[in-house]
Structure formats: C-alpha cells, structure tokens
Amino acid sequence: MFYWWHRLMEAEKYADVYGKVFRHRFSLNRQMKDSMQTDAYFVHPEFRFPCFEDVTRLYATDKSHTLTIGKEHFTREMGKGSLVYLCMSNRYDWKPVGWCRYDGQAAVFNDCHGGTVYCLASYDAGSKKLVTLSHPFSVDVDSAKMEFYEPEKETEDVVLFSKFGMIGEFFLGRMVGGVFEGSRSPGFEHPDTLFRIKDMPLRLCTAVRVDSTKTYRYVRYFGPRGGFGNVSEVGFYSSWADTEPLKGDILGPQEGAHGSHSYFNVFDGHTDTSYDHPFDYGGWAGLDLGEKKAIGKIVYTPRNRDNFVRKDDLYELLVCHGGEWKSAGTQVAQSDSLLFRNIPKHALLLLRDLSRGEAERLFEYKDGVQKYW
Numbered sequence: 001m002f003y004w005w006h007r008l009m010e011a012e013k014y015a016d017v018y019g020k021v022f023r024h025r026f027s028l029n030r031q032m033k034d035s036m037q038t039d040a041y042f043v044h045p046e047f048r049f050p051c052f053e054d055v056t057r058l059y060a061t062d063k064s065h066t067l068t069i070g071k072e073h074f075t076r077e078m079g080k081g082s083l084v085y086l087c088m089s090n091r092y093d094w095k096p097v098g099w100c101r102y103d104g105q106a107a108v109f110n111d112c113h114g115g116t117v118y119c120l121a122s123y124d125a126g127s128k129k130l131v132t133l134s135h136p137f138s139v140d141v142d143s144a145k146m147e148f149y150e151p152e153k154e155t156e157d158v159v160l161f162s163k164f165g166m167i168g169e170f171f172l173g174r175m176v177g178g179v180f181e182g183s184r185s186p187g188f189e190h191p192d193t194l195f196r197i198k199d200m201p202l203r204l205c206t207a208v209r210v211d212s213t214k215t216y217r218y219v220r221y222f223g224p225r226g227g228f229g230n231v232s233e234v235g236f237y238s239s240w241a242d243t244e245p246l247k248g249d250i251l252g253p254q255e256g257a258h259g260s261h262s263y264f265n266v267f268d269g270h271t272d273t274s275y276d277h278p279f280d281y282g283g284w285a286g287l288d289l290g291e292k293k294a295i296g297k298i299v300y301t302p303r304n305r306d307n308f309v310r311k312d313d314l315y316e317l318l319v320c321h322g323g324e325w326k327s328a329g330t331q332v333a334q335s336d337s338l339l340f341r342n343i344p345k346h347a348l349l350l351l352r353d354l355s356r357g358e359a360e361r362l363f364e365y366k367d368g369v370q371k372y373w
Helices: 004-008 030-036 056-063 263-267
Strands: 022-024 052-054 065-070 083-090 093-101 106-112 116-124 129-132 137-139 146-148 155-160 179-183 192-196 206-209 215-222 233-237 249-251 284-294 297-301 314-321 324-332 338-344 348-353 363-366 369-372
Touching: 056 106, 065 137, 083 106, 083 129, 093 106, 093 116, 093 129, 233 263, 233 284, 249 263, 263 284, 314 338, 324 338
Parallel strands: none
Antiparallel strands: 022 052, 065 106, 083 093, 083 116, 116 129, 116 137, 137 146, 155 338, 179 192, 179 215, 206 297, 215 284, 233 297, 249 284, 314 324, 314 348, 348 363, 363 369
C-alpha cells in the first residue's frame, strides 16, 4: 500500500485487490482446518493451523471468480482426493493462497480475484517443499479468462528496459509537458524551445534529436505545471554522434538550490539522484556553457525508483518452465537496455539485477513490450 489512507477504506471501495485477501483472526479457523480432513503433517504450513479467514469476496465483490482448472492443464498426474494448492508468486518461489480437493477431473477454487499470476502445486511433506502441478497462468480481472504460460519451441530476441515495471513509478508522468530550452541570456527571457516532452519516459535514458541551426550559451530543462521540476539527469550534446555531454556552470532558481534534491543533482552523472523543486511549478535546471554552442542531441532521465536497467550492472533472465525457474543467461548491461537472444515465446519471465536491489516482478514479452504482473 503506497498510501496510508488506503487502510481506512471500506472493503468494497478498495481498488488494489489482486489474488486473495485474508483477515487475521485471534483464534484457529476450525472450519477450514476440519474441512481439509487431513493430518496436519501432510498440510502445507500456511494452512496447517489457519488463524485467518478468506474475505476476498468482500473486497473483490462481483469480480470474485471461481477458477476451474481441468486436468488437461496439469503437468503431473494427481490422485483423486489429493490436496491441490493455488499459489501466487513469491519472487522465485510460489506461496499457497488457496486449496481444494482434486476430484480427478479438475481443481476448483472459489473467490479468486484476477489481475495476477497463479500456479498449481501439491505439498511433499517428506521434503517439506511444494511441487508445481501446472504452468503458471494469469486471470483476467473482469472475465476471469485464464491464460497459461507454456514456453513454446519457437524463440525470439527480447529487449528489456526494466525489472519491475511502472508500478510505483509516480514521477515519470511529471516530465510530460516539460521543455528543453536554449537562450542567449542567463535569465531565459526569450528562450527557444529545443524539444517538448509529449510522452511519459519508458526507459532510463531517452535520447532525442534537436533540429536547430542556432547556437546557445544557456540551456535548461523547465518542468511542466504540477511536475515539481522532477528530473534525474539531463545531458546536452553538440551533435547526435557525440558521446560526451557539454559541461558548464550549473544554473537554477534560488529556491531549488538546497537540500538532497537540489537542481545540482541533474548534472551529477547519477541516475539515482534527482531534482525535486519545493513548488509544483517553476522548477528548472540549466547550464551556462561559457560560449555559444550548437545543440544536436538531448538525453534525459526521469526521476525514478531505480528499477530501470542500469549500465554496468549484472543481470540474469529467468524463464519459467512448468512452474520452475531456469536461467536463460547473465550479462552486464552496456547501456540502459538488455538484449537476450533465443528466448522461448509465450513464457513467463523474471529479470534479476545481481548487482543491487530486490524489486522484481513477473512479466511476459508481448508484441515487443514487457507486460508486468
């Protein structure tokens, strides 16, 4: 929950419901325990002594679905009457969030919400481990349509820009409407627009070409209304072919010159530091280049939560085969993107940054884009 006031919302108005919702109890849920009709030793620890109750229907209301997974989707044979667990992703493992008795034809789970990925599993009491029984599958929020991610023999090359997706990236949209300007005076009284940002940045470093024949001593990024001047890095280049940004004295409004999020961060070379202006409008960061220079390219990085692909970090791509994660290789990022070749189509993927961080989410690669779950 990104906002504390979500905890005070009425259940039926709570929007961030995915999968299952349980409510803690002060006592054992004997009805759930007795309905399993199995010695506690053979029950997964999550459900062995349940001090909780399933309240998914209170939150998901009419989008609380019954999921029926036929035996044709099972990757292992299961005996009639066996306990089958409905699991959700827990990074590289699966965690049970529901259970049922397999009737020999299908596993049926009541009160399930969509918008997430599930996988079926059984519990091996001897090894104390889950054994996956299906390929992972997603569930549509509205229709409850299930899509199983069984890797195909046909492969493709995938280009990856992040490991966590846009959830929680509150700052990216704050650059839409922002402008890069050039001027011949330090006050930018009559600036020329070099480039205006029309779309939300979807990668760490976005490079744009500047079609201007003029030269400028002063250049800057000026944030849009409501954007708080949010930006992480900006580089101005003399030509499209240049690899080193222009240097100069850093400029900005007086009220944005102090604190850990001052405009000096915009030119410090670190994509994990950023500028946050004290007011929602009026924030800008610029350079005095010392003399008039041509501007042929601009590279900018939005304020972010450090989940994009970062140059020089070591990454590993994992592919899910029948619920089990297998490595598709590792590589050091040479830029803000990664290219992995010969990846099975229609597979569930997970990208790990082995150098830093723990925020990672499952995704599929569809129509050349990472779709996160």
